[in-house]
Amino acid sequence: MFAWLSSQLRMARYGHNHHTSLFFYFFLFCYPLIPMALSExxxxxxxxxxxxxxxxxxxxxxxxxxxxxxxxxxxxxxxxxxxxxxxxxxxxxxxxxxxxxxxxxxxxxxxxxxxxxxxxxxxxxxxxxxxxxxxxxxxxxxxFNNLVGSLRDFVGFAGLESLDLSRNHLSGGIGSELDGLVGLRSLNLSFNRFNGTIATHLGKLIVLEELQLSTNAFEGTIPVEIAGCRNLTLIDLSTNHLSGSVPENFGELSKLKVLILSSNSLTGKIPESLSNITSLTRFAANLNIFGDAVPGGITKYLKNLDLSYNNLSGSIPSDLLSPSDLTTVDLSNNLLQGSIPTALSQGLVRLRLGNNSLAGMIPSASLPLQNLMYLEMENNELSGSIPPKLGYCSKLALLNLAQNRLSGALPVELGNLSNLQVLKLQSNSLSGVIPTEITELAKLSVLNISGNALTGSMPTTISNLQSLINMHLEGNNLTGSIPNTIASMDSLLELQLGHNFLSGHIPMMPISLQIALNLSSNLFEGPIPNHLFRSSGLEILDLSNNKFSGEIPSFLSDQMGALTQLILSNNQLTGVIPHFNSWVLVNTTGNKDLINDTTTSSVKKGNSKDLIIALAAAASFFFIFSFYFFIFVD
Known part of the structure; x- marks a missing residue:
């Protein structure tokens, strides 16, 4: 066999026979399958x-x-x-x-x-x-089965290293059922209905490397005995009803890489001893009731930290955001105060600090961050201007600085963010005009700069934002007219322009509009444009607090079947209010010359009723008069 194979190899190598060469390579491809096919x-x-x-x-x-x-x-x-x-x-x-x-x-x-x-x-x-x-x-x-009932006793299984019973419907407590699995390295009981306390017996699984008990109904405290499993690399106890504090001896788990304690009712301090685990790369303890300060040095070796939705207070440690391996940090929805540290890791991909009480300026010393994709600092007390250097964070996809005390102009450098999809700067004190550079953000889907003090007109190049779905410019000091090119924004579902000083001709609107069109509290006048019927899928139309005049167009009731709210209050409209479907909430108050169709109908019905009564009375009078006339004549 091998002699023949050797001869075929020589022939194939020196090209003596093309067919032999093809057969040889086919043989090499199939050769690994031959033993399996021939064996039984x-x-x-x-x-x-x-x-x-x-x-x-x-x-x-x-x-x-x-x-x-x-x-x-x-x-x-x-x-x-x-x-x-x-x-x-x-x-x-x-x-x-x-x-x-x-x-x-x-x-x-x-x-x-x-x-x-x-x-x-x-x-x-x-x-x-x-x-x-x-x-x-x-x-x-x-x-991923439909197993029910309690956990069975696993007797024997001396060599079992991995047991996965996750995503079933198993219930009851965990006792000594797994005590015999002395060689177990991975145990996954997550996404079941287990309850009671976490068994201290699990600490006997001394070679255990992965322990996953998430999404059950375990209660009580985290057993300190778990730290006896010194080979643990993964602990996931998330989405249970655990209470109490995190055992301090977890810091002794020198091989631990991932610790997930999210969505419980854990309290107390976050153990400082965790910062000593050089192998720990991910720590998630969000959605708990942890208090006190964020421990210093906790991110020394981490890549991912999530402590959001707790009661953490005090300031952010100065070194927390600087370690070079750090990629994501989420401290949002806490009670943090003070300023944001100036030293930021160049490896950061996501930084979430929103919904705290952080003050001071947005740090710019470490900018730009070339890997940063998500920056969220909304609902704090940040002041000063938006750093122009943010415009050079080339991978940025989401920028949320809303609900702060930021002032100054919108940096033209934001127009460099070619990957930006969401820009939220609402509810600040930003001033100046809207830079035309922002209209070059081809991937932008959400633009919210409402509730500021922006002036000038809407950029005529606004229609360049062909990916835009939601546009919020309301609550500013914008003047001039709406650009005619807005009709070409075929992805736009919501357009909020209320509470400005816009005026002039209302252009055709995008056919795609669906969520809302808000032109309220501006300086528009004249009749309501008939071309609004093009947006037949619109659900909310607000034209209130303007100077619109003339009759309410019939297309609003006949052709806009998706409409649920129509707000026309405080204008100069006249005529009869058309009949709308019962599910449409219509507000026409403050238009003194409008006539309610139901009132008109009532008046007409009332007049008809009076006429019938009068005729009946006349007929009765004629009958009585005739009766007495014939008596007297006789």
């Missing part, structure tokens, strides 16, 4: 695999029992002889019956069993008894 399972395992196939009863299983089971989908056998099955992956096989599981345990060579993403409701006790005796079984994956 032992008769015992072959029979077991056929029995498993017959017991599955699923249309999703396409096993051909006439072929070598090592070639079946989801089956792996041990090379080089391929005489024994080592891995069985039945994931996404639409299995609902667990009857096949005890048969699987007849495969004494089995190392990995994956039955995830099925519809299994139970793990038979026969399976636990039989498979518990397979010393070589390393991985069990029952995730």
């Amino acid at each position: 399972l032992s008769s015992t395992q072959n029979t077991t695999m056929i029995n498993i196939s017959k017991s599955l009863n699923s249309s999703s299983v396409s096993w051909n029992i006439s072929r070598n089971p090592c070639l079946w989908k989801g089956v792996k056998c041990k090379p080089p002889t391929y005489s024994s099955v080592t891995q069985l992956s039945l994931s996404k096989f639409s299995l609902s019956s667990s009857d096949f599981l005890p048969i699987v345990c007849q495969l004494e060579s089995l190392e990995i069993l994956d039955v995830s993403l099925n519809h299994l409701t139970r793990i038979p006790s026969e399976f636990l008894t039989a498979c518990g005796n397979i010393d070589g079984l390393k991985q069990l994956n029952f995730s």
